[in-house]
Amino acid sequence: MIRCSECSHENMDGLEYCDACGAKLPAGASAEPVPAAPAAAPVDAPEPSPPAEASVPTEEPSTGATATVATPVPVSVPTPSAGTVQNAQLTILRGGTVGKVFPLQVGDNLVGRWDPDSGSFPEVDMEHDDPEARISRKHALIRVSDRITIEDIGSLNGTFVNRGRRLEPGSPAEVKDGDEIIVGKTFFKVSVG
Amino acid sequence: MSGLTGFHALCSRDAVLSSAENFVLYLLLEMKAQGATAKGRLPLNLGIVLDRSGSMYDEKRLDYVSEAIKYLVDQLGPNDRATVTAFADKAAVVATADDLLRDKSKVKRAIDDIDQLEIGGGTQMALGMEAAIAEIEKNYSPNRLNRLLLLTDGQTYEERKCLDLARKHRERISCSTLGVGIEFNEKLLMEMAEASGANYHFINEPSTIPGIFSRELEGLRNVAMTNARIEVRLSAGMQVKEVFRASPQIYPIKDAVPDAERLLKIPLGDVESSMPNSALLVLVLPPRKPGRVRVAQAQLCYDTPEARDQREEAEAVVTYTLDREAIGKANGYVMNLVDQVSVAKIQMQAEAAAASGNVDKATRLLGNAIAGTQRLGNTKATQALVSLQNEMKKTQSLSTRAAKTQLLTAQATLRKTQLLDPESVKDALRE
Numbered sequence: 308m309i310r311c312s313e314c315s316h317e318n319m320d321g322l323e324y325c326d327a328c329g330a331k332l333p334a335g336a337s338a339e340p341v342p343a344a345p346a347a348a349p350v351d352a353p354e355p356s357p358p359a360e361a362s363v364p365t366e367e368p369s370t371g372a373t374a375t376v377a378t379p380v381p382v383s384v385p386t387p388s389a390g391t392v393q394n395a396q397l398t399i400l401r402g403g404t405v406g407k408v409f410p411l412q413v414g415d416n417l418v419g420r421w422d423p424d425s426g427s428f429p430e431v432d433m434e435h436d437d438p439e440a441r442i443s444r445k446h447a448l449i450r451v452s453d454r455i456t457i458e459d460i461g462s463l464n465g466t467f468v469n470r471g472r473r474l475e476p477g478s479p480a481e482v483k484d485g486d487e488i489i490v491g492k493t494f495f496k497v498s499v500g
Numbered sequence: 501m502s503g504l505t506g507f508h509a510l511c512s513r514d515a516v517l518s519s520a521e522n523f524v525l526y527l528l529l530e531m532k533a534q535g536a537t538a539k540g541r542l543p544l545n546l547g548i549v550l551d552r553s554g555s556m557y558d559e560k561r562l563d564y565v566s567e568a569i570k571y572l573v574d575q576l577g578p579n580d581r582a583t584v585t586a587f588a589d590k591a592a593v594v595a596t597a598d599d600l601l602r603d604k605s606k607v608k609r610a611i612d613d614i615d616q617l618e619i620g621g622g623t624q625m626a627l628g629m630e631a632a633i634a635e636i637e638k639n640y641s642p643n644r645l646n647r648l649l650l651l652t653d654g655q656t657y658e659e660r661k662c663l664d665l666a667r668k669h670r671e672r673i674s675c676s677t678l679g680v681g682i683e684f685n686e687k688l689l690m691e692m693a694e695a696s697g698a699n700y701h702f703i704n705e706p707s708t709i710p711g712i713f714s715r716e717l718e719g720l721r722n723v724a725m726t727n728a729r730i731e732v733r734l735s736a737g738m739q740v741k742e743v744f745r746a747s748p749q750i751y752p753i754k755d756a757v758p759d760a761e762r763l764l765k766i767p768l769g770d771v772e773s774s775m776p777n778s779a780l781l782v783l784v785l786p787p788r789k790p791g792r793v794r795v796a797q798a799q800l801c802y803d804t805p806e807a808r809d810q811r812e813e814a815e816a817v818v819t820y821t822l823d824r825e826a827i828g829k830a831n832g833y834v835m836n837l838v839d840q841v842s843v844a845k846i847q848m849q850a851e852a853a854a855a856s857g858n859v860d861k862a863t864r865l866l867g868n869a870i871a872g873t874q875r876l877g878n879t880k881a882t883q884a885l886v887s888l889q890n891e892m893k894k895t896q897s898l899s900t901r902a903a904k905t906q907l908l909t910a911q912a913t914l915r916k917t918q919l920l921d922p923e924s925v926k927d928a929l930r931e
Contacts, residue, residue: 319523320521320523321523324872329842329849329865432758
């Protein structure tokens with residue numbers, strides 16, 4: 308992060324001008340290069356499915372494992388372990404563009420609404436499918452590893468699996484192929500493969 | 501560089517640091533349409549829409565506008581089509597394309613008699629637009645330059661509808677807007693023009709109308725491609741923070757958002773020849789291991805009189821590295837445009853702050869914008885911003901006539917991209 312010398316706003320590395328006050332930011336990224344030890348590099352391993360520590364929602368959607376998805380120019384990306392769920396996706400059933408598909412990446416997928424001002428850049432972006440704003444900017448986190456879990460990260464209108472009880476923030480629930488998820492007022496179907 | 505337009509992608513840096521945090525990378529997608537096409541310029545199909553509300557009688561605005569339209573009528577060639585529509589409470593077609601082909605002097609007399617039309621005195625702009633679009637459609641052809649020219653001095657009753665009309669028709673009909681006087685809703689007129697990549701002009705002196713009309717006409721004659729747009733496919737993990745048109749005019753493109761397949765469409769509209777045209781994307785890149793990675797693939801799509809749906813491709817690749825030394829300097833050409841876009845953005849933030857009554861914040865933001873134009877060496881913009889800041893300090897608002905004039909002048913100056921001299925551009929593009 309680069310702290311603006313005028314208004315103390317924390318700006319993302321690489322930005323030229325402060326997002327808040329427009330002052331020119333000092334050149335150069337403040338971030339340290341990642342040491343060669345793989346442990347510190349979030350690209351290396353998608354975290355295992357969330358244990359209790361997940362009770363504190365992270366400020367930014369963790370980009371942890373996004374890089375493990377195959378990209379057109381391959382780099383030294385670790386191949387997902389044998390048991391990793393592949394080709395998972397969400398399809399809108401009701402309350403949005405019915406039939407719209409959101410592919411789920413291995414690792415963390417934020418469900419929410421696009422809002423650069425609050426740093427919300429969701430993988431499952433409901434900006435255009437949720438005119439009543441029933442979905443919070445950072446609503447839920449879907450984690451794809453050797454299984455798929457969904458966790459409410461403090462949403463206003465709640466997250467539900469198969470019309471069960473409202474998920475408690477911090478307590479991820481497992482979902483499987485064919486399950487139904489309700490986020491705000493939008494119904495999704497989970498499919499795998 | 502490849503293809504007819506030299507469409508290419510430039511990143512602010514070719515090498516980036518493999519750190520543990522997300523970071524920003526600027527991506528410039530740029531092209532330049534070649535000179536006149538083989539078949540010469542595109543024949544025009546214009547729908548001129550004229551505001552005849554009561555306030556157009558102030559400062560003889562209607563007289564000047566009528567003169568300008570008559571000038572335009574005289575400039576039209578035998579292959580051009582044009583219609584004239586007036587609106588107030590109602591809309592009325594003053595001259596059809598056939599009228600113009602048959603007898604130009606009769607059309608000019610009809611324009612002189614425009615104040616005798618019984619259409620009330622309000623400002624129902626959407627009605628005028630709809631009537632003119634229907635006239636344009638009668639002569640619509642992909643081999644023509646189909647454009648709406650909207651002249652108004654007022655606030656309309658149905659802003660949303662006007663903007664929706666401009667957006668809905670943008671692939672077939674572009675829309676240039678001309679604000680006359682200082683009371684018009686510049687935000688609406690700007691957004692309508694931006695929707696189709698056409699021009700927005702503001703006219704604070706009625707006497708300058710004929711000059712602006714001839715500039716618009718010259719621009720129309722130079723259009724080498726229509727319905728141009730850039731389609732960007734982001735690689736996995738890459739996100740878009742903001743998108744701007746960076747040249748020939750600077751403005752934010754708010755409706756360019758990636759879909760579920762990470763495809764993002766940036767409308768450029770009608771493109772004049774020999775002028776750089778570009779979009780600037782502010783991307784958020786994720787942490788990665790060292791190595792080369794493609795950030796995005798881009799396709800420029802456009803129609804020319806010779807061929808529809810032409811496509812050219814470019815891609816943006818960066819190298820993630822652990823070696824700070826290898827990162828080197830940012831691309832000066834890209835960063836110059838980043839600076840210009842950022843200053844324009846700060847000015848817009850200042851405007852929004854002033855509009856919500858936060859004059860202190862607005863003044864401070866303008867101070868930072870001024871620092872930016874000084875660094876860029878843009879004297880004209882610096883002067884315009886300093887005048888605006890002084891006016892704001894003096895009157896504590898933007899509602900006075902003088903402040904509004906300063907604001908419009910500053911806006912117009914900052915929107916125009918200052919092009920670097922060709923030599924430094926060549927340097928920046930050298931592989």
